[in-house]
Amino acid sequence: xxxxxxxxxxxxxxxxxxxxxxxxxxxxxxxxxxxxxxxxxxxxxxxxxxxxxxxxxxxxxxxxxxxxxxxxxxxxxxxxxxxxxxxxxxxxxxxxxxxxxxxxxxxxxxxxxxxxxxxxxxxxxxxxxxxxxxxxxxxxxxxxxxxxxxxxxxxxxxxxxxxxxxxxxxxxxxxxxxxxxxxxxxxxxxxxxxxxxxxxxxxxxxxxxxxxxxxxxxxxxxxxxxxxxxxxxxxxxxxxxxxxxxxxxxxxxxxxxxxxxxxxxxxxxxxxxxxxxxxxxxxxxxxxxxxxxxxxxxxxxxxxxxxxxxxxxxxxx
Numbered sequence: 001x002x003x004x005x006x007x008x009x010x011x012x013x014x015x016x017x018x019x020x021x022x023x024x025x026x027x028x029x030x031x032x033x034x035x036x037x038x039x040x041x042x043x044x045x046x047x048x049x050x051x052x053x054x055x056x057x058x059x060x061x062x063x064x065x066x067x068x069x070x071x072x073x074x075x076x077x078x079x080x081x082x083x084x085x086x087x088x089x090x091x092x093x094x095x096x097x098x099x100x101x102x103x104x105x106x107x108x109x110x111x112x113x114x115x116x117x118x119x120x121x122x123x124x125x126x127x128x129x130x131x132x133x134x135x136x137x138x139x140x141x142x143x144x145x146x147x148x149x150x151x152x153x154x155x156x157x158x159x160x161x162x163x164x165x166x167x168x169x170x171x172x173x174x175x176x177x178x179x180x181x182x183x184x185x186x187x188x189x190x191x192x193x194x195x196x197x198x199x200x201x202x203x204x205x206x207x208x209x210x211x212x213x214x215x216x217x218x219x220x221x222x223x224x225x226x227x228x229x230x231x232x233x234x235x236x237x238x239x240x241x242x243x244x245x246x247x248x249x250x251x252x253x254x255x256x257x258x259x260x261x262x263x264x265x266x267x268x269x270x271x272x273x274x275x276x277x278x279x280x281x282x283x284x285x286x287x288x289x290x291x292x293x294x295x296x297x298x299x300x301x302x303x304x305x306x307x308x309x310x311x312x313x314x315x316x317x
Contacts, residue, residue, distance in 0.1 A: 057082055057285040064282040082286035086273070094264055096290070103265040104294065105180055106255075107248045110187035111241055117188070118195035119237060123225050125196070126203040127211055137200070143193040152257050155186060159258075183258045187248050195240050202236035203229060238302045245298050249291075266291045 052069040058078045059069070087096050094102070124130070125137045159182045206229065214224045230237075252267045259265055270287045274280050 053285055053288055056282070057289055059285075061282050064285065082283060083290070086283050086286045086290055094262065094269060096266070096269060096287075098262075099264055099266045099269040100290070102180075102259070102263055103249060103267070103291075106183050106187070106259065106263070106265055107245055107294075109180070109184045110191070110248045111245045113184060114188040114191040114195050114244065115237060115241055118192055118199050118240070119230065119233065120225070121192075121196045122199035122203050123229055125200050126206075127224075127229070128221065140193050141197050144197070148190055148253065151190075152254075155189070156182075156257055159185070180259075180263055183254065183263065186254050186258050187251070190254070191244050191247075195244065198240055199233065199236055202233055206232055242299060242302055246295050249295055 055072050056064050056069045058080070059072060060077055060079050060081070063071070063075075063077060121140075125133060210228060211224060214228055219227070249265075250267060251265075252271060255265050255268045259268065266287075270284060270291065273283055273287070
């Protein structure tokens with residue numbers, strides 16, 4: 001009797017032993033002509049506005065304000081003044097480069113911190129049996145329906161005034177409007193419910209035989225999490241990381257409330273450089289592509305894990 005290779009055995013274990021048939025069915029469905037045609041149509045429709053924005057970013061200001069981007073093909077005129085104006089633009093406190101650095105300083109911790117907490121919480125909900133586990137998980141899941149707008153003012157008040165714990169007033173060092181800490185806390189708190197829910201669903205699909213085998217071999221819960229669960233969950237973590245990174249990078253609402261002064265991100269600066277009445281809205285065409293550089297790098301760098309994370313549920317049991 002032939003023995004399966006190590007790679008095939010590992011893939012069979014981590015996917016419930018049904019990788020070949022499930023993956024073949026998924027691949028067949030996605031490769032059907034109607035699915036390919038629908039994907040092409042959606043891609044074209046999604047790309048047309050982006051193409052128009054890109055073309056407009058190189059058009060003179062007068063043409064942007066008086067004609068549509070498609071008229072560029074009838075009267076092509078190219079200029080780099082929009083990018084020069086955007087890169088040299090700024091407020092009384094920040095320049096475009098400084099706000100760009102602020103966005104990086106805000107987004108990276110606001111992505112890493114909730115992912116670390118959510119992965120450990122998801123592991124506890126999926127594989128650790130403790131009292132009140134189901135009720136607590138439902139409560140965290142229900143937090144997703146709470147609008148962010150309802151939490152902004154109470155959260156800002158807590159950051160500025162502190163907390164009262166058993167009658168003792170505790171002041172949180174987060175009141176400075178030009179610091180990053182309160183923005184990190186706000187984004188992390190808003191991201192945790194959805195991140196825990198998504199990672200829990202993925203971790204719960206890991207075959208229990210792997211966890212039991214590790215326990216029999218004497219592995220602790222920490223070793224199981226870091227050496228087994230975390231590597232197997234990496235595609236899902238990468239998928240959540242991309243969504244969280246893009247959400248924080250493109251966020252304006254939280255930035256308006258918690259990031260002020262020297263900590264303002266690029267989205268806030270772009271909203272300000274258009275003018276008080278939006279007279280310079282044409283600068284957004286170039287500003288959009290300046291701000292999209294980092295998200296594109298992150299997406300293409302994690303694209304392999306992102307696709308695996310989206311298709312992981314299709315190739316299980």
